[in-house]
Structure formats: C-alpha cells, structure tokens
Amino acid sequence: MTLLAPLMGLLAAALTVPVLIAFYLLKLRRRPVRVSSTLLWERAIHDLQVNAPFRWIRPSLLLFIQLLALLLLALAAARPAVEGDLRLADRVVIVIDRSASMSALDGLTGGSDSTASLTRLDEAKRRAREFLSSASRGSSGGKRPRIMIVQAAAEATVLTTFLQSPGALRDAIDAITPTDQPGELDDILRLVAALGAGQSGEEPGAGQDGGQEGNGERTAVYVFSDGGLTESPDISSRPTLPQRTSLELVRIGPATQRDDAGRPLPLAPANLGITALSAKRDYDDPAIVRFFVRVQNSGPTAQEVVVELIAGESQPDSQVESQSEALTVPAAVTDTDGNAEPGEAAVTFQLSTTEGLLVRARVRAGGDDLLDADNTAAIYLGRPRDPRILVVAPADAQTGAPAPDLFLLSVLREMDLGSVRLMTPAAAAPLLRGEAASSQAESYDLVVLDRVRPDVLPPIPSLSFGAALPIPGLGVVPGDSASSTRFLAWRRTHPVLRYVSLDGLIVSPPMTITLPGAAGATLEAAPAPAASSGYSFLPLALGEQGPLIVLAEPSGGGGDGAAMRRIIVGFELMRSNWGPEISFPVFMTNAVEYLTVRAQAATGIAFTTAELARVQAIGPGEVVARNPGGEAFARRTLTAPGESNVSLGVVERVGVYQVAGAAPGHDLLPINLVNPGESSLLLRDRLPGAVSATPTASAPASAGPQHAHIELWPWCVAAALALACLEWVLYAWRMRA
Secondary structure (H helix, E strand, O other): OEEOOHHHHHHHHHHHHHHHHHHHHOEOOOOOOOOOOHHHHHHHHHOOOOOEOOOOOOOOHHHHHHHHHHHHHHHHHOOEEEEEEEOOOOEEEEEEEOOHHHHOOOEEOOOOOOOEEEOHHHHHHHHHHHHHHHHOOOOOOOOOOEEEEEEEOOOEEEOOOOEOOHHHHHHHHHOOOOOOOOOEHHHHHHHHHHHOOOOOOOOOOOOOOOOOOOOOOOEEEEEEEOOOOEOOOOHHHOOOOOOOEEEEEEEOOOOOOEOOOOOEOOEOOOOEEEEEEEEEEOOOOOOEEEEEEEEEEOOOOOEEEEEEEEEOOOOOOOOOEEEEEEEEEOOOEEOOOOOEEOEEEEEEEEEEOOOOEEEEEEEEEOOOOOOOOOOEEEEEEOOOOOOEEEEEOOEOOOOOOEOOOHHHHHHHHHOOOOEEEEEOHHHHHHHHOOOOOHHHHOOOOEEEEEOOOOOOOOOOOEEEEOOOOOOOOOEEEEOOOOOOEEEEEEOOOOOOOOOOOOOOOEEOOOEEEEOOOOOOOOOOOOOEEEOOOOEEEEEEEEEOOOEEEEEEEEOOOOOHHHHHOEEEEOOOHHHEOOOOOOHHHHHHHHHHHHHHHHHHOOOOEOEEOOOEEEEEEEEEEEEEEEOOOOOEEEEEEEEEEEEEEEEEEEOOOOEEEEEEOEOOOOOEEEEEOOOHHHHHOOEOOEOOOOOOOOOOOOOEOEOOOOEEEEEOHHHHHHHHHHHHHHHHHHHHHHHHO
C-alpha cells in the first residue's frame, strides 16, 4: 500500500488528535454544598463545568473509539492506495526479447545500483516475474488481467495463451532460452496485429475459459528488451497495431546516463565483434582465396586487437594453418542526431588451396567484451566438385564416332574428373548453340574443342586445340607446311602455365593465332580488349610467327562473365611433340582448375542465425545435423536418388555443425552472427517508429508496467462514520445506566 498525500494526512492528525486528548485531560473539581431547596439545582448544574486544567487520563473505551475514528479520517486525507492491474488493460502481452544482444553480460541483479553480473535476458525474465507477482493481486475492477507470454528474436513465438495462472505463466518465462539471432520488431507487430483479429478457443486471443474475447477489450503489450530491435525499411510493409492496443518498451540494461542539460547520452557498452566474413577466389589465380574480416568496436575507447585466421582446424586429414594480424579498431562516435556509431576496421588474409577447408576468424582483445557469440565466425570452403568435361572431336570417317587426340583423351581420363564424355560436332551442336535444355547445359563444367570450331560460343568455359572460336577478329593461321616453329617465351607465373616447361617443343607446320585489332602479340603487353568482341586477349605463349596460346576473358573481368573464360591453343596436338611430354598433363591440370574451380568454389558456405540453412545431399538416405555438442537437432529423409537441396531450418545458435549424409563439401555447416546491430549492444529508450493506431507505439522506455492505484479513502471514511455511531450508542447506553 502507498499514500498518495501523506502530508495532508499528517496535518489532519496533528490538528484533531491533540484536541481530543486535551478534552480528556481537563478535570472537574467539586465541593460539597448543602441546599434547602431544589431551586438551587440550577447553580449545581453550572458547577459541572470544568474548573481544573489537567488530570490523568483514565482508560476509556470511548476515547479509544474516538481516537481510532480520527486516525481513520486523517488516513483518508492521506489518500491510501494499493496497486491493481495494468491501467486500462484487459489483456496483457509480455514479450521477452531473447536476441543475441540480450546475452550481453551487463544485466542488473536488482535496481540501478546493483552490480552487473547477469545477462540482459536474465534481467528481463526477473522483471517479468516481478510483474506477474504484482498483477496477480487483482485490479480496481475486481478482476485480474489475462496475460500471454511471447518470446521474440528473429521470429516471435507464443508460449502461452491468455491465462490468469501465475504458476503457468512463470514456468513459461523460466523456459525461455537465449539465442544468437537478431531481434526483429516487425514480427512482434504482426503477432500483436493477429491478436486483435478476434480469435477464440485455444487460439491466441482466448481466455482461460476458452470464451470469445469482446471487441471492446484493451490490450497492453510490454516488450522487455534492450531496445535493439530492428524494423523493415519499407514503411508500407510495416504492420499496423489494431485499435485499443498499446505498445511500450520496458528497457533492460544499465541506467541511461544524462548530460548536464538532462539529455540522455547514447549508451555504448564495450564490445568487440566480427560483423563480416567473406571469401573470394582470386580472379587471376583461382587457387588463391582471399578472406575479408571486419571488426566492430562499440566501446568508448579504441581497442588494440588480434585477428586470427585458422584453416583446416576441423578436418583430421588437413594441415592446420594459422595467420594473425594486429588491428586497431576505433572507438564509437556520436553522430549529429546523438546516436552512437560503432567504430570499424577491416583486415584481409590470403590462403592458397583448392581443397575443402573450414576456415575460422577469431578476434582477441585485452579489454572488456560483453558478448561471446560475435567473437568467432567461420566459413567452409567446400571441396570443388570434380569437373565434368565434354570433349567435342571430329567424327571418325568409318565409324562416325568421335575421334579425339589420343594423348588428350588419355590425359583427361587420368585426371581426377567427375566425368568425361565424347561427342561429335553434330551431336554437340544444340548444346554449343544454347538450344539444349538448361539442365543438360548445366551438367558440364568445361567443353574441350579438339580441332572443332563451333558456330557460336559455348555457354560454358572452353579449351580449344587447333581451331579458333567464333569471336570477331580471332583466327588461326596455318604456316608453311614445310616449316616448323618453337616456343620463344611464355608467362611462367600465370596460373595456366605454372610449372609448365615449353622448352624443346616443336610445332610443325606452325599454326599461329591472330588477334583482333588492338590486341598485342607480346608478353609484356597487358590484356587488350576488343570492343567488337566483348573480350580481352592475353597471349600466354609466343612462337616465332606469333601467339600460340591465348587467354580470352570477358572485357572488364570479374562478375558472372569470368566463368566464360576461353583458352585457345592455336595448334593441333598431333602437329607437335607436346602430347607425350610431362608438361602437357601439368598444363591440362592447370587449365581445368583455372576454368572450373573459381566458378564452383567462389565464396564458400556459411549461414547466419537468421537464415534457412541448406545443404546438398545425395539421396536416398537420412541427413542428420548435429550441434557442436554432438546432439542431433535436425533429421531429413530422402527417398529419391540424386542431388537434393535440403533445408535444415533456422539455426539459433552460432557454431560449426556436422551434417551426416550430405554431399561432399556440405558435411560442415558454419552458423555465424555477423550482425552489426546486435554486436553494437546499443541501449535505446524508444522502440523504432512503428506504425500504430495508438500514440504509444513509440513510447519511451518505462521502468516497468504501470499499475492503476486503487484508492482506499472511501473505506476509511466509512469506517470512521461507523465508529462514530458506535461511540454514540455506547455513550447513550452508559448514561442510561
């Protein structure tokens, strides 16, 4: 109970109680008088008036009743009141934010002066339990509100229907567990909007007795959160709160600091986190992978950190490689609107591999760090799929079957390839012209053209021997049949010719490649673009008469067009002594990797805690995903053979998950936070500007749900009047006696 006007009550008691006591302190002093006539009784009655100022107070029931009545009237003047249920609310929705930032270790154990030792989620659950205890005491209308418990992160989930059972509601709050997901406000608003649609029965919106909710009921939604919820940037898609519904933030975390003018200061708890991790294969050398790591600092001071990159840590057959870089991450700054903007810094690592590897990035700092989930991020460089090669060669005159060069075919069959298929130009024409079904075109990663010039450029990367491609200005010119040529120079450091020696090779008769107008014929020249063709050309090897091996790339490089690189070998293998040389298998291995690896393993595999995690599996069979502790959390059964894209759902916690039954390169599933908003841990006193039917949708944060005060002064006045009546009855009865 509380007193709304305690000073008024004290003043009333100070004015009335002393007066009553004073009357009982007055004393009547009598003296005996002899009278001879009753005429003198009038004088005796006059002598009943007090004529002595003080006497001892004797125990008196009437005095006790009179004092009690006066005290009740003074208490009524002080306006006593007790807390009832939520002000003007028939239904209450308690939303507890369990997003990643709510795991920060700066929750309060009690009031604002408590020592920070809990997570923000612990504090939110404690505050919600305290509210349940106060709400269970009843309301000014004599009935308690019905309460629903909702947990929210990337999605809002209803844990209970509207209940009036404190025990069941408290158990639901205790069962809420933390996640590493970002917090989304829109999903909370959609859920609240659905509650106002007039649902009944066991659906959200039904009372404990299962009755239909009335249209006039008022709903109060309290979001226990640090305020770090995000909303959709598209205003038109934001959910609208229904009428008679209010939304209020109960801010969790350290108390708001204010400047000298009383304005709130942006809160920036000290935290370091990885907010971006990406992998990209080098454009010129697909065997080189570059990793980009961005680190964010939300604290008020700059931080010296060490960023580590660890490769092959989870593969038993891989050699663990570790790199580290020191990095200075600037402090958070305040923008013109008074909002704190975290500081950022980035670092790049380089790794040379074509194998499947798990790569982790980890940040280590010597200062305070309130959140662990963003200190590590991982990406899985899945082992590139074994390339599938289509060889197009002229048909044999007698059998009509493809007749490729024997050295070329034998090298391809000895390589670690997914498949090698032979076709004649006539059979491959629909595929090379892009007329075949897309599924058939996608079944190959590289086409090798042996002495075949297609009518149009193939829709996949290509390697040509002894013939040009249909690119304007590009051709192969045969030389004198009685002469020969040797290799004079080649780009020894280029990925295609790495470890390839062309010394002693002879081409007879010479066949040189002619390039479009501006394209140079020297190794020193940079790749020269030909505007009419859309390609740029880079000579890789030169003979006595001109280029013998040329690389054609889409103009500008990079992008999707880089997957359509072309390598043109201007001479036929049978016109040279290259086939039996050891350098030819090395060249073929380099060329196949250069043309296929980059397209198949460009970025690696990684998912966030807000995404659907998907893996490739080869059915039939069971796909089982296990968390880092070894417990299975998702099972999928495939009945049809062949590759299938399997969804494992949204994974709430960060870590590297094992996936049994997945296709090669998908057996590890990295889940990361990498969310700048959650890593900032910023505490906000207002929810984002949501569209609402009530003016409280963007209300400032409160200390907690506000309760209506039930005033008790009418009962105090009534009790005082009853005591006054009792005192009169007792006095009258005593006088008669």
